[in-house]
Amino acid sequence: MAKNSTSSTTVPDTAWLGRGRHFGPEPEQDVRRNLIALKAAGVLDDFLELDPVEAARSTVLHPRDESADPGPSARRLFEARWQAGDDDVPVRAQLTTYDPETRRKESEGVTWVLAAEAERAWDPHWASPATMFWPDSERVAWDHDTAADVRLRTTNHLPKDDDELRRLLRDCTRQSWYVHVVVHEAMTPDAAGQQPVSTFLPPSLRHRVIEHRGTPEQAQIADFAMKRELSVRMPRGGAVILPPYPQRPDYDVDRFTVRSVFLDGSEPTELLDRIQEFAALPRPLPAEAERALTRLRQGWHLLTPDEELVHAQGMVTKYAEALEAMTKSCDLYREAAEAAQAALAEATGGDGVPRAPAPGHVKAEGSPLSALTKAFGRFRDPNK
Incomplete structure (x- = not known):
């Protein structure tokens, strides 16, 4: 797949977008099983699986258009429809699995892109579109970011090497679709403190945040790398939400830096509030995400x-x-x-x-x- 680039438009407030890599042996089978189970449970109204070539040829809502074509490296295309929230807001979503163009071995995994859109502004307390397609189980490794070797749903420890750390910061801020938070451990936490902060977030935001952890002895090297690469500081025992690249005028370094985070299993209220505030800011729409959203709108097949x-x-x-x-x-x-x-x-x-x-x-x-x-x-x- 092409490297990520950014368009001049922003993500619509009705949309939820995600991209990752599945490292399991049968990604499409994992999706099928989850969709079947959720439809049987009444969570989904319906779902559909399509061959990408046939899907592009049989676009229903709009005439044949190149933007509705998932591309030559697409493997399968899945559609699902459900009602979100207590007021049953209709949501439509498409997940496409891909073989990376640069793929050399099976261990590189299968890339996926997910676009969902509701009929009104997206509420972070709605169910995550990711778990409509992927099982929310640690046994299924669907949640690797494509921009760097980091994962959702867990803590990712920062590299010890300075060059690797700076490379990670660049990849996460320039290529990733996710919100990246770096938390510094003032002291090595116990089992409760090792739990990711993202588990306290609303369901729909939980799978939009990747958490990085710096060990107690990494305070100085992490602070130096972030100051040099991103012009932000790493507070000891605190946290910082990494800025987008290039930095936008609405990103306030002090506002999105939390001086103290207690990693004892309690809910870090201040940090959670800052993450939700940051996630609500207008976000540039990456070119690949824009294509995925266009495919959702112009290449939809699962009609009521x-x-x-x-x-x-x-x-x-x-x-x-x-x-x-x-x-x-x-x-x-x-x-x-x-x-x-x-x-x-x-x-x-x-x-x-x-x-x-x-x-x-x-x-x-x-x-x-x-x-x-x-x-x-x-x-x-x-x-x-």
Whole structure:
């Protein structure tokens, strides 16, 4: 897949976007089992699995468009529909699995891209779209970020090497779609303190945050690397939310730095509030994410009965308009042909031999040759 780049637009407030890598042996089978189980439990309204080539050819809601094509490296395309929240807001989502273009061995895993959109602004307390497709189990390794060797749903310890650390910071801020938080351990935490901070976040935000941990002895090296690469500081025993690249005017370094985080299993309220505040800021829409969102909107196949009826009515209207246009074209063609035949007959006297008019007898604009030229001109002028 192409390297991530950023467009000039921002992520719509109705959308949820995710990208990762699955390192298990049967990623599509994991998705199928989860979808079947959730539909049986009544969580999903319905789901659909498609071959990417056939999906691109059979786009339902819109005419065939390149933006609805998942690309040559796509493996499978899954669609799911459900109702979110207490007020049953309709949500549609597509997950596509890919073979990376640079793939050399099985251990590199299978890349996936997920785009979901609701009919109103997304609420972080809704269920995570990721767990509609992927089982929320530690036994299924679907949650690796494609930008760096880090994972959701767990803590990722910072590299000890300075060059590796700086490379990680660059990858996470320039290529990743996720919110990255670095927490420094003032002292080695017990089992409760090792629990990821992200587990306290609302469900839909939980799978948008990747947590990094710095050990007690890494305070100085982490602070130096972040100051040099990102112009932010790593407070001892605190946390910082990494800024996007390039930094936006709405990113306040002090605002998104928490001086103290107690890693004792209690809920770190201040840090959670800052993460939610940061996640609510306008985010640049990566080019690949924009394509995924376009595919969701223009390449949707899992229609409700009402949508199928509206679609059928729309197709009837389009066919009627096309038939009317064809009928008009035929009438114009016939009229032009008859005019051309009449002009030709007048110009040749009906025997195929051209007749020259007497000098000064007929004006140029009224000659048979002029009539013939005008008749054929109807074919060149689409407005006639």
